[in-house]
Amino acid sequence: TQTLRRSPRSLTPKVEASNSALTTIPKLEPSNSPSPSSAPSRKRGTDTLSLPSSSSSSPSKRPRTPAGYAPPSKYAHLNELVDILEPGLICVFIGLNPGVRTATEGHAYSHPSNRFWKLLYSSGLTSRLMKPAEDRSLPELYRLGNTNIVARPTRNGAELSKDEMDGSVQALEEKMRQCKPEAVCIVGKSIWESIWRVRHGRGIKKEEFRYGWQDESEMIGKPEGVKEEEGTEGETWKGAKVFVATSTSGLAATPTQAEKEKIWRELGIWAEKRRGEKAEAVKIEVVGGAPELLN
Numbered sequence: 001t002q003t004l005r006r007s008p009r010s011l012t013p014k015v016e017a018s019n020s021a022l023t024t025i026p027k028l029e030p031s032n033s034p035s036p037s038s039a040p041s042r043k044r045g046t047d048t049l050s051l052p053s054s055s056s057s058s059p060s061k062r063p064r065t066p067a068g069y070a071p072p073s074k075y076a077h078l079n080e081l082v083d084i085l086e087p088g089l090i091c092v093f094i095g096l097n098p099g100v101r102t103a104t105e106g107h108a109y110s111h112p113s114n115r116f117w118k119l120l121y122s123s124g125l126t127s128r129l130m131k132p133a134e135d136r137s138l139p140e141l142y143r144l145g146n147t148n149i150v151a152r153p154t155r156n157g158a159e160l161s162k163d164e165m166d167g168s169v170q171a172l173e174e175k176m177r178q179c180k181p182e183a184v185c186i187v188g189k190s191i192w193e194s195i196w197r198v199r200h201g202r203g204i205k206k207e208e209f210r211y212g213w214q215d216e217s218e219m220i221g222k223p224e225g226v227k228e229e230e231g232t233e234g235e236t237w238k239g240a241k242v243f244v245a246t247s248t249s250g251l252a253a254t255p256t257q258a259e260k261e262k263i264w265r266e267l268g269i270w271a272e273k274r275r276g277e278k279a280e281a282v283k284i285e286v287v288g289g290a291p292e293l294l295n
Contacts, residue, residue, distance in 0.1 A: 070159035078103040078153040084138055084146040089181040090274045091125075091267070092145040092240070094172065096157050096165075096188055096247075103153035107132040108146050113250030115260075116187070122261055123268030143275060147175060149191050156251070157190065165194040176221030176240050182274065184220050184240045185267055188247035195220070211255075211263045214242040243267050 081098040093116075101111040109116035110132040121129040126142055138144040149168050150160055172195075176184065186192045189209070196204040199218075219239025245267060246252065246260045255263070 068156075068158035069161050070154055072152055074159075075100070075103070075153050075155075079106065080151045080153065081106065081108060081148065083175070084108070084136060085175065085179045086139050086145065087179055088143065089139060089145045089179060090143045090278070091183045091185055091243075091271060092147060092176070092179070092181045093185045093187055094191060095146070095148045096191055097148045097150035097160060098153040100153060100155050102132075105132065108135040109248065111250070114248050115250065116248040119248055119260065119264045120268075123264035124272050125264070125268045142271070143278070144271075145179070145181060147172070149194065157188075157249075162194065162197075165191070166198050169195050169198040173221050180221070180237045181240050183270075184242055186242065186244045188249075188252075189244070190247075192242075192244045211244050211246065212266055214244060216241070218242050243270075 078098075078100065081102060085092065095108070098108075099111055099114075102108060104110075117126075117130050117132065120126045125144065126138075130137075135146065138146065149165055149172055151168075154160060186195070189211075192209075193204055196208075220242055222237075222239030243266075246255055246263055
């Protein structure tokens with residue numbers, strides 16, 4: 001009977017062996033999964049590695065482009081607007097650039113929300129409300145012309161860059177030297193700001209900006225060093241006088257509509273006077289050239 005009984009001592013090693021076998025699993029765990037003390041360091045290491053990637057892709061590291069800027073390729077399918085320029089004009093309107101609607105229809109200020117044609121009529125620049133499709137008749141009817149500082153079309157002015165506008169000033173000056181208008185009307189503050197930056201090498205200060213007629217020193221088109229040029233009617237042409245008007249875009253909330261009309265009316269009064277003077281000069285010339293008709 002004694003041979004059939006197991007001694008408690010004989011079981012002890014087996015139990016220890018069993019316990020030893022069980023404890024081997026926890027001993028392997030630290031090598032496969034991080035301990036609480038090591039986990040944060042690995043996490044910090046991961047964060048540290050991700051920072052350069054995040055930093056390199058931040059906007060401050062990328063080449064800066066104007067918000068909303070659209071490259072020329074975006075609207076390459078649209079045609080540029082044809083300038084309405086010829087000698088003998090009393091005023092040329094200088095807009096920002098053609099909008100999509102204007103470029104599509106091929107006529108200046110074609111979008112229904114634009115108030116250009118309404119302001120021309122209410123100010124006295126035209127004697128009736130004209131349609132965009134009649135824009136080519138401006139020189140014949142009212143001695144007025146039209147062009148833009150930037151030729152390519154965009155949906156809005158925000159899709160142009162300042163560098164692009166500034167780079168177009170020289171070509172604008174050359175256009176005016178070719179047709180020699182008496183005056184130019186800058187249709188919008190941002191256009192004049194661009195011309196000013198190019199001429200003065202800095203932005204215009206708040207106290208320096210004003211709507212209406214600008215100083216004679218700011219005439220457009222006169223080449224530096226040239227005192228006078230022969231005009232189209234035998235007069236000296238020293239450049240085109242500059243009148244800065246408001247934007248006519250329907251998106252332009254300021255100045256108020258009443259203020260816009262007041263600014264434009266100042267130009268209208270001048271235009272009416274100049275057209276009257278020119279018409280009178282033509283009458284005198286005709287009568288003086290054919291006195292026998294009066295007998």
